Amino acid sequence: MLKFANAKINIGLHITRKREDGYHDLETIFYPVKLYDVIEVRKAEEMGLSIWNSSLVADADNLCLRAYNLLKTDYEIPLVHIDLLKNIPIGAGLGGGSSDATAVLGLLNDMFELNISTEKLKEYAAQLGADCSFFVENKAQYAEGIGTQLKDIELDLSAYHIVLVKPDIHISTAEAYRAVIPQKPEIDLRDAVKLPIQEWKYTIRNDFEFSLFEKYPLIRDIKSKLYELGAVYASMSGSGSSVFGLFEDQVDLSDLNKYAEVYPATEL
Known part of the structure; x- marks a missing residue:
């Protein structure tokens, strides 16, 4: 099963407070854009991850594998192989890694008919990264806290x-x-x-x-x-x-x- 994982931009980003837990509170507006990584998930005899067009290392810290392992703790899902074609540049502030991980959650949910609700997918995504939850619905959203408190906002940049x-x-x-x-x-x-x-x-x-x-x-x-x-x-x-x-x-x-x-x- 294949999915296109898009990038995002931030319209404004205010760092409002450093928290006692070491994280920072912020406010920003996430906005989805048409720059995509491509992810394929398929059943396999051995768990694996292949990354194309990137210097990223396919190790246990990769967010795509962490997404799989997160769902594996709650659901009986078989082993899979994940193929990731990178087009979104890394270290760019475009959310490519977060988008990839959230796409894996969605693919696993669809492939194995886990029937995980949108809100529950957001909860899983938030455990992977501060901006991962945004990619579940992929629409303009205002974010607070560490980036996981999301509210819909009216913003249309289609004319630009x-x-x-x-x-x-x-x-x-x-x-x-x-x-x-x-x-x-x-x-x-x-x-x-x-x-x-x-x-x-x-x-x-x-x-x-x-x-x-x-x-x-x-x-x-x-x-x-x-x-x-x-x-x-x-x-x-x-x-x-x-x-x-x-x-x-x-x-x-x-x-x-x-x-x-x-x-x-x-x-x-």
Whole structure:
């Protein structure tokens, strides 16, 4: 059984508090986009995972295997082999690993007729990663807490061309959080996205940009270049290093190819 696991972008990301458990509270809006990994799950005599087009290691820490083992604790499911074709760049703030793991949960649920409800799938996904639950329903959602408290939000970017730019920089989540300074946002993100999109650049921010732009000026330069090319809004996604731009019209982005990989990624 085959599934396409899509990426996401973050419209705004505010780190509001460091918790006693070491995690951080945040607020953000997750938005799905059309950049996909491809996952196939099939019955097998031995458990296995093959990863194509990536340097990722197929070890026990891989989220896809952890997703299988999570369901295996509660359900009698047979051994499977998972084939993963990576297209979503890693260390990019696009949620590729989380999307892959959530796709495995869904595939196992469908293949073996486990009849796990949507809400229960979200609970399983939340055990794998803070943004995994979002990928269960794949629609614009406002997230709070560590990213697992989700609420539907009205947001439609279908009128815009979404472009992702990924420089040859890998930023781990741990690295991004080490330098971030929690702060109370000046405006509620749910109110900010109701403003005309041309005003977003003045009101909607990604808190990770402040420290990561200083360490990786190329990411800052890519964001500036997207605005020069006519983006109505541009931002780093998640904890980076990818930057996305929203354009009203298609534009020539060939100049960006010397800095990074460019991915057209219209809304899902």
